[in-house]
Amino acid sequence: MIVEVTRRAHFCAGHRYWRPEWSLAKNREVFGACANEHGHGHNYTVEVTLSGPVDPVTGMVINLTEVDRLIQTHVIERLDHKNLNTDVLELAGRVPTTEVLAGFVWDQLVSRVTVGRLIRVRVCESEDLWAERGLAGEATS
Amino acid sequence: MYTLAKRFRFPAAHTLHSPSLSEEKNREVYGKCANPTGHGHDYAIEVIVSGRCLNEDVVVGHGWLSDLVGQHLVSKLMFQNLNDAFGEGFIPTGENLAHAVWELLDSHLPAGLSLAVRLVETPKNAFVFRGDREQPDSKGV
Numbered sequence: 298m299i300v301e302v303t304r305r306a307h308f309c310a311g312h313r314y315w316r317p318e319w320s321l322a323k324n325r326e327v328f329g330a331c332a333n334e335h336g337h338g339h340n341y342t343v344e345v346t347l348s349g350p351v352d353p354v355t356g357m358v359i360n361l362t363e364v365d366r367l368i369q370t371h372v373i374e375r376l377d378h379k380n381l382n383t384d385v386l387e388l389a390g391r392v393p394t395t396e397v398l399a400g401f402v403w404d405q406l407v408s409r410v411t412v413g414r415l416i417r418v419r420v421c422e423s424e425d426l427w428a429e430r431g432l433a434g435e436a437t438s
Numbered sequence: 439m440y441t442l443a444k445r446f447r448f449p450a451a452h453t454l455h456s457p458s459l460s461e462e463k464n465r466e467v468y469g470k471c472a473n474p475t476g477h478g479h480d481y482a483i484e485v486i487v488s489g490r491c492l493n494e495d496v497v498v499g500h501g502w503l504s505d506l507v508g509q510h511l512v513s514k515l516m517f518q519n520l521n522d523a524f525g526e527g528f529i530p531t532g533e534n535l536a537h538a539v540w541e542l543l544d545s546h547l548p549a550g551l552s553l554a555v556r557l558v559e560t561p562k563n564a565f566v567f568r569g570d571r572e573q574p575d576s577k578g579v
Contacts, residue, residue: 298533298537298567298570299567299568299570300532300533300536300537300565300566300567301565301566301567301568302532302533302563302564302565303563303564303565303566304562304563305561305562305563306562351531351533351534351537354456354458354459355456355459355467355468355529355531356454356456356529356530356531356533356534357467357531357533358533360467361563362469
């Protein structure tokens with residue numbers, strides 16, 4: 298019996314969408330208000346989904362305290378109250394879009410999940426906008 | 439293919455205890471969820487039906503879906519103790535509840551439709567059972 302387990306966590310961070318090799322006009326054209334000079338921030342939500350067989354003894358795929366520990370250590374402590382343009386080594390030179398953040402969270406967790414496996418990461422910039430990184434052919438929920 | 443999903447909410451009580459484990463191990467695995475006097479959640483079940491649209495331009499009538507859930511689930515779950523809802527020895531984890539609800543509903547669906555059940559225990563965790571099937575391709579995209 299395979300079940301998908303999703304755990305949600307939160308972080309707050311600042312960013313600016315800006316490509317230094319582009320003109321101000323081009324940055325504004327592509328990124329709109331997200332290119333504003335002073336930056337801005339969001340209250341992000343991360344949803345991490347694992348899939349795996351249910352242990353008949355415990356009735357669980359994985360203990361959620363272990364999922365919490367992974368998310369806290371490798372995602373929240375790296376991103377919470379940070380400037381995503383300057384403070385996160387792996388994002389250096391990238392535009393910290395929601396898509397890029399979903400990829401970052403995926404890369405942080407995919408090899409560290411040893412019970413079941415990671416099938417989807419969703420990063421929500423707000424209630425109205427999110428991006429996902431997942432396995433090929435996997436349904437979004 | 440089209441998907442229709444409908445959410446049903448039900449407050450209920452449970453405690454987590456595995457008869458195969460010692461008391462000490464139960465406390466270690468389930469933490470505060472092992473409190474023997476129980477606790478509860480505002481659960482939600484999302485019934486997710488996928489398939490072709492019928493002549494009437496619906497996958498399945500959502501009134502019919504409500505009746506199905508009302509008939510098979512409401513008296514079993516609403517304001518009930520989930521430790522007693524699915525027989526002796528049932529451990530009411532999110533994983534097991536998603537599976538048990540899927541088993542109750544799937545055989546009643548018209549042929550050609552596939553069912554997934556998403557059990558939301560709290561705003562922070564959810565569990566999806568899509569039926570017995572192969573695990574997804576492990577290659578990321």
